[in-house]
Amino acid sequence: MSGSGGTGVRAGGTExGTGVRAGxxxxxxxxxxxxxxxxxxxxxxxxxxxxxFRALLMQGLHPRAMxxxxxxxxxxxxxxxWARFQRTTDFVRVRTFGTTAEVAAAGARVRRIHAAxxxxxxxxxxxxxxxxxxxxxxxxxGEVDSYLSVARRAGVSLSDADADRFVAEWRRAAEVVGLRPxxxxxxxxxxxxxxxxxxxGLYFVPEASHPLLLALNAPLPLRLAPxxxxxxxxxxxxxxxxxxxxxxxxxxxxxxxxxxxASATLRTLHRGxxxxxxxxxxxxxxLRAREAVAxxxxxxx
Numbered sequence: 001m002s003g004s005g006g007t008g009v010r011a012g013g014t015e016x017g018t019g020v021r022a023g024x025x026x027x028x029x030x031x032x033x034x035x036x037x038x039x040x041x042x043x044x045x046x047x048x049x050x051x052x053f054r055a056l057l058m059q060g061l062h063p064r065a066m067x068x069x070x071x072x073x074x075x076x077x078x079x080x081x082w083a084r085f086q087r088t089t090d091f092v093r094v095r096t097f098g099t100t101a102e103v104a105a106a107g108a109r110v111r112r113i114h115a116a117x118x119x120x121x122x123x124x125x126x127x128x129x130x131x132x133x134x135x136x137x138x139x140x141x142g143e144v145d146s147y148l149s150v151a152r153r154a155g156v157s158l159s160d161a162d163a164d165r166f167v168a169e170w171r172r173a174a175e176v177v178g179l180r181p182x183x184x185x186x187x188x189x190x191x192x193x194x195x196x197x198x199x200x201g202l203y204f205v206p207e208a209s210h211p212l213l214l215a216l217n218a219p220l221p222l223r224l225a226p227x228x229x230x231x232x233x234x235x236x237x238x239x240x241x242x243x244x245x246x247x248x249x250x251x252x253x254x255x256x257x258x259x260x261x262a263s264a265t266l267r268t269l270h271r272g273x274x275x276x277x278x279x280x281x282x283x284x285x286x287l288r289a290r291e292a293v294a295x296x297x298x299x300x301x
Contacts, residue, residue: 044286
């Protein structure tokens with residue numbers, strides 16, 4: 001699927017190539033969000049890596065979304081799994097920080113791929129396309145909720161109004177993958193209402209390997225083997241940050257103590273990362289976005 005868990009795309013969105021550029025009339029092209037958005041204030045924070053993994057776990061509870069991934073990618077092949085992860089990461093980066101043209105190209109490619117691929121749904125005994133609107137909508141909501149939840153629990157400065165703005169801004173991201181903006185939640189309350197409505201149809205499909213087991217034996221290329229020691233910790237934190245009902249669907253304990261541990265750990269990590277110099281803490285594209293946000297805020301102070 002799209003965003004944090006889908007087929008992914010590499011469309012002009014390399015770390016070196018993505019960024020603000022002059023538009024046709026000489027004005028800066030900030031893509032679909034820009035320096036005045038809550039999204040640009042939030043998405044560059046390193047702690048949001050946990051949000052990305054949480055989004056994948058949320059996606060995995062939608063049967064069609066999960067089967068679409070399982071039946072169209074080799075998750076256990078180290079080369080394919082890592083390449084897919086890189087494509088997905090590139091797509092998220094382009095969609096968030098890329099220019100209008102870059103976002104349009106990335107979105108067109110993702111929509112084209114989703115429209116061409118199918119998977120089989122044994123629950124309904126039918127094939128479906130990967131651009132199934134219900135599955136795309138769940139992936140979108142899981143992604144938005146994950147980034148927002150992790151950011152707020154980690155202590156990223158966000159008021160309730162900021163949180164609603166973040167959800168509303170991501171309607172533009174939904175449009176990139178083929179959804180209509182009005183068909184996805186526009187406030188935090190609508191986001192939570194949608195998830196509650198969808199809960200009865202969610203479960204972890206039996207043919208999939210449990211993500212915790214995959215994290216313990218991560219299918220990484222040899223050059224990235226050292227990351228295997230870190231992934232189980234990141235995945236454990238991503239699981240702990242899920243809603244309790246979602247943890248239960250994965251067959252894991254779900255207690256208030258787990259919620260407290262997740263929030264405390266996220267906050268501690270975020271504070272610790274804050275001690276790292278900005279030039280080392282942020283990726284180049286996120287650093288450029290932060291500079292643009294600072295200039296925008298100074299201009300509108």
